[in-house]
Amino acid sequence: MLLVALEVVPWGQTDMQQQQQQQQQQQQKQQQQQQQKKQQQQQQQQQQHNLIIGGHLGRRAAKREIQRRHAAQQNQQTAAAAAAAAAATAATAAAAAA
Known part of the structure; x- marks a missing residue:
């Protein structure tokens, strides 16, 4: 008796x-990891700078500066998240079109 093993593949794929989809997913993961690393580095730099500013300015000015930088940082994070989402949708659209 002869048994044959078959790999189940979605119809038409x-x-x-499949390799293209896997490569796109890996690229997306790498891009997200790189963005997270950049954000962490920016946060560390801002925290160090905030400490320096706190020594030079009065408390009110330092608080204002920290709030301003925090808002700018949040804007950067939302922009990075939007870019990652756009890349993901573009990759899925390309995979669907292929």
Whole structure:
């Protein structure tokens, strides 16, 4: 008796398309990790700078400066998240079109 093992593949999807999808997913993960690293580095730099500013300025001015930088940082994070989402949707659209 002869047994044959078959790999189950979604209909209409070739090995090349699967490889492309996997590569796109890996690229997305790498991009997200790089963005997270950049954000962490920026946060560390801002915290160090805030400490320096706190020594030079009065308390009110330092608080205002920290709030301003915090708002700017949040804007950067939302922009980075939007860019990551756009890249993900573009990759899925390209995969669907292929």
